[in-house]
Amino acid sequence: MTTEQSAAGSPRPDAAAEKADTAEKTEAAGKTDTAGDTPGSAARTGSAARTGGTEPKAEAAKSLAGAAEPKAGAAKPKAEATESDTGGTRPGADTVQARAGAEAKAVRADRVGAIETGNGKAGTTASGADELATKAGNDDAKAGAAAKDGAKGAAGKADAKAGSAGKDGAKGAAGKADAKAGSTGKDGAKDAAGKADAKAGSAGAGSEGKGSDKAAGKNEDGGDKEGKPDRWEAFASAPEPVPSRIGRAARAVGRLLIHEWTVAAFASLALAVLMTWPTLRYPRHTLPQDYWDPSLQTWQMAWSGHILLTNPAQLWQSNTFFPESWSFAFSDTLLGYAPAGMIGTGPEAAVLRYNIMFVLAHALATLGAYALARQLGAGRIGSAVAGASFAYAPWLLAQAGHLHVISNGGIPLALAMLARGHGWSLRYGYRPERRHDGWVYTGWLVASWQLSLGFGIGLPFAYFLAGTVLVAAVTWFLRRWVIRPVKRPFGRRLFIADLVGGLLFAGVGALLAIPYFKVAELHPHAERSIGDIDLYSPPATGFLTAPAESRVWGALHEGARAALASHAEMTLLPGFALYALAIGGLFFSIWKVRHRVLLFAGVVVTMVLAMGTWFFDGTFTYVPLFEYLPGWNGIRTPGRLMLWTTLLLGLLAAGAVSAFATRVREVYAERIPSWPSPWLRLATLLPLVLVIGEGLNSTPHPVVPPQPAAMRTVDGPLLVLPSNQSLDQPVMLWSTTRFQDVVNGGSGFTPRQLDDVRRVTVSFPDQVSVDYLRVLGVRNVLLMRDQVAGTPWEVTVDAPVDGLGITREEIGDVVVYRL
Numbered sequence: 001m002t003t004e005q006s007a008a009g010s011p012r013p014d015a016a017a018e019k020a021d022t023a024e025k026t027e028a029a030g031k032t033d034t035a036g037d038t039p040g041s042a043a044r045t046g047s048a049a050r051t052g053g054t055e056p057k058a059e060a061a062k063s064l065a066g067a068a069e070p071k072a073g074a075a076k077p078k079a080e081a082t083e084s085d086t087g088g089t090r091p092g093a094d095t096v097q098a099r100a101g102a103e104a105k106a107v108r109a110d111r112v113g114a115i116e117t118g119n120g121k122a123g124t125t126a127s128g129a130d131e132l133a134t135k136a137g138n139d140d141a142k143a144g145a146a147a148k149d150g151a152k153g154a155a156g157k158a159d160a161k162a163g164s165a166g167k168d169g170a171k172g173a174a175g176k177a178d179a180k181a182g183s184t185g186k187d188g189a190k191d192a193a194g195k196a197d198a199k200a201g202s203a204g205a206g207s208e209g210k211g212s213d214k215a216a217g218k219n220e221d222g223g224d225k226e227g228k229p230d231r232w233e234a235f236a237s238a239p240e241p242v243p244s245r246i247g248r249a250a251r252a253v254g255r256l257l258i259h260e261w262t263v264a265a266f267a268s269l270a271l272a273v274l275m276t277w278p279t280l281r282y283p284r285h286t287l288p289q290d291y292w293d294p295s296l297q298t299w300q301m302a303w304s305g306h307i308l309l310t311n312p313a314q315l316w317q318s319n320t321f322f323p324e325s326w327s328f329a330f331s332d333t334l335l336g337y338a339p340a341g342m343i344g345t346g347p348e349a350a351v352l353r354y355n356i357m358f359v360l361a362h363a364l365a366t367l368g369a370y371a372l373a374r375q376l377g378a379g380r381i382g383s384a385v386a387g388a389s390f391a392y393a394p395w396l397l398a399q400a401g402h403l404h405v406i407s408n409g410g411i412p413l414a415l416a417m418l419a420r421g422h423g424w425s426l427r428y429g430y431r432p433e434r435r436h437d438g439w440v441y442t443g444w445l446v447a448s449w450q451l452s453l454g455f456g457i458g459l460p461f462a463y464f465l466a467g468t469v470l471v472a473a474v475t476w477f478l479r480r481w482v483i484r485p486v487k488r489p490f491g492r493r494l495f496i497a498d499l500v501g502g503l504l505f506a507g508v509g510a511l512l513a514i515p516y517f518k519v520a521e522l523h524p525h526a527e528r529s530i531g532d533i534d535l536y537s538p539p540a541t542g543f544l545t546a547p548a549e550s551r552v553w554g555a556l557h558e559g560a561r562a563a564l565a566s567h568a569e570m571t572l573l574p575g576f577a578l579y580a581l582a583i584g585g586l587f588f589s590i591w592k593v594r595h596r597v598l599l600f601a602g603v604v605v606t607m608v609l610a611m612g613t614w615f616f617d618g619t620f621t622y623v624p625l626f627e628y629l630p631g632w633n634g635i636r637t638p639g640r641l642m643l644w645t646t647l648l649l650g651l652l653a654a655g656a657v658s659a660f661a662t663r664v665r666e667v668y669a670e671r672i673p674s675w676p677s678p679w680l681r682l683a684t685l686l687p688l689v690l691v692i693g694e695g696l697n698s699t700p701h702p703v704v705p706p707q708p709a710a711m712r713t714v715d716g717p718l719l720v721l722p723s724n725q726s727l728d729q730p731v732m733l734w735s736t737t738r739f740q741d742v743v744n745g746g747s748g749f750t751p752r753q754l755d756d757v758r759r760v761t762v763s764f765p766d767q768v769s770v771d772y773l774r775v776l777g778v779r780n781v782l783l784m785r786d787q788v789a790g791t792p793w794e795v796t797v798d799a800p801v802d803g804l805g806i807t808r809e810e811i812g813d814v815v816v817y818r819l
Contacts, residue, residue, distance in 0.1 A: 275362065276362055284348045287701065291730060297403045299320070299733050306345075319740060323777055326518045341353065366409070371412065377426055381684050384688050386654040389649065410450030422435060426595055448509075455631060535565065542564060547561070552696060553573065590659045591652075596652065708734065716741035721783045722784065723754075781817040785815065805819075
């Protein structure tokens with residue numbers, strides 16, 4: 001270079017260069033294409049700017065400067081911008097230096113353009129272009145830059161300025177000196193024109209229809225100003241349709257239906273229907289396992305629903321065991337099912353209700369254990385194993401006639417909700433940001449509901465919750481103030497939720513316990529003794545023995561069951577598949593080692609407690625609980641503590657299966673192609689299939705004895721003969737039509753007065769028994785002809801009653817004596 005480039009604002013050393021500058025800065029309008037596309041293009045208005053090795057920053061941006069058109073004209077622009085030849089772009093070059101000196105070339109304006117005014121066309125010649133260039137040749141003239149999406153023009157005062165790249169193309173910079181870098185717009189190169197004439201206004205950024213296309217009546221994207229559609233609109237993506245209110249509701253329902261918990265709930269329900277089949281095959285006429293204890297429990301649900309609708313104050317004074325008081329507390333009450341008892345009347349409705357609740361209890365147990373395992377950190381398949389093993393363990397098949405034992409799903413569900421509310425997980429520990437007091441309230445409510453179903457399994461649950469609260473409080477205090485003083489937020493709202501929920505749970509327990517304490521006071525002989533515990537304490541072999549109702553192991557374990565005193569309470573096999581998975585979970589699991597040790601310790605402790613007095617006479621295990629914990633002496637079957645063993649084994653198994661599923665996903669991700677991923681994924685379901693397979697049942701479903709017509713018409717108080725524990729329970733069911741008072745009843749113990757009634761009425765009808773029943777308040781006696789075979793009444797059923805002051809009539813197969 002012979003001459004250094006002038007500083008900004010200083011006069012140009014070469015007038016010819018100045019002319020070249022201004023000639024290029026002539027007002028530009030109209031639609032511009034790439035240089036040379038329009039046949040009417042005149043001469044190029046600039047030469048390739050060479051920098052002696054320094055290249056412009058813009059990547060070969062095409063600078064298009066069109067000739068100006070008047071507003072009213074429609075002629076196409078004739079002057080095209082020149083294409084800056086940079087010799088290739090090189091990133092990082094910030095300026096374009098123009099070659100100085102005598103090389104400044106005069107711009108040849110062959111045709112500047114056809115300018116169409118409102119009165120006509122005025123053609124400009126090359127000399128006219130020079131005039132325009134002279135007018136705009138001042139150093140302060142600025143180049144207008146127009147781009148819809150932010151393309152900005154920069155007018156250089158002295159030196160040439162390089163165009164900068166725009167959002168989707170190069171941004172224009174109009175220079176006054178040697179070379180100009182044109183600006184490029186959002187969808188292509190856009191016009192950049194200097195201010196040359198007073199008539200030519202610079203196009204504003206983002207305004208359509210202005211700038212170079214203004215005179216032609218076109219907007220910058222090719223669309224017509226008068227409302228014609230944009231020619232590029234066909235290539236744009238279709239706008240997303242706005243859903244209607246019905247559409248939004250349908251989408252919300254769809255999202256709800258595919259949610260994990262919705263799927264888990266429906267899957268639990270479907271599995272319960274299949275695993276308890278044929279419970280729902282004849283739901284109005286059959287009961288699972290037998291019709292003795294299930295008949296008692298059908299009456300319990302019916303009574304609680306009926307009395308709460310009619311006379312809630314008499315809840316505990318039931319219509320059975322007349323004239324005993326507090327008779328509803330003679331056994332576990334299933335009071336939590338009272339809302340179901342409010343629907344329907346009569347024995348058939350009661351049986352249907354029982355069968356439905358029987359299936360739902362299995363579904364809730366599955367869902368509750370699944371929720372607990374998920375909250376603690378297990379995967380979906382592992383949690384499904386925990387849920388299925390908890391609900392369908394083989395030992396529970398022997399408890400099919402005890403709905404209060406089957407109804408255990410509230411235990412894991414309440415624990416899952418409480419853990420969720422406190423932000424605690426076995427796998428991830430305490431996470432304060434996940435705390436939610438609403439889950440805490442709900443957890444305590446579910447725990448209270450579970451307690452209302454009966455103390456048989458509710459009392460150990462209550463003590464477990466009390467122990468958990470105590471241990472958590474002590475651990476919290478030590479970790480925050482003593483051992484590792486770290487601020488661990490708890491929150492006032494969470495504390496209030498625990499306080500209110502704990503008081504609610506304790507209040508429900510206390511209110512339910514009062515009637516049982518009354519019964520214990522009125523019937524001292526009903527209190528359990530260590531001798532009663534001995535009768536139902538299973539040996540260690542019971543943990544490997546399945547009940548007869550097990551379809552898989554029932555027949556194979558017949559010999560082992562023969563050595564047990566009580567089959568229903570001593571066959572405690574949780575499943576061999578569950579044992580294997582739990583043992584595997586000790587060595588391969590998602591749980592930490594210390595958590596596996598704690599779970600295994602819980603399994604051992606609960607097994608020892610379930611053995612009752614069999615384990616070293618229970619001196620240091622079960623007996624202290626029996627003697628010192630309030631209410632524990634009311635539990636006569638320690639084997640039902642196997643419920644906790646099963647839950648802990650299920651959590652160990654869930655850890656192993658979840659770890660296996662995680663490893664399968666890792667293998668799947670590493671393999672290219674993914675074979676044999678489908679087989680490996682199916683293999684993760686094998687533990688679930690094995691656990692469910694062991695839970696298959698062969699439970700009998702006997703037909704319930706039909707209600708005699710006399711039970712629908714005869715008033716109470718009445719006595720039905722023959723009377724014993726097993727025969728009285730169907731009588732309780734028959735009374736659900738009118739709920740008249742009946743002397744009959746079956747429960748966990750037999751009141752002394754009912755024993756006296758059965759002893760005295762063996763010779764009925766005679767004067768002694770008639771007088772005794774009259775004193776008791778009995779008005780009618782029903783003698784069942786189809787049940788008198790082999791009893792004293794087989795002879796006396798047709799005996800005359802003259803002289804006894806009573807009448808005799810027959811209603812169907814029942815002989816009715818009116819006292």
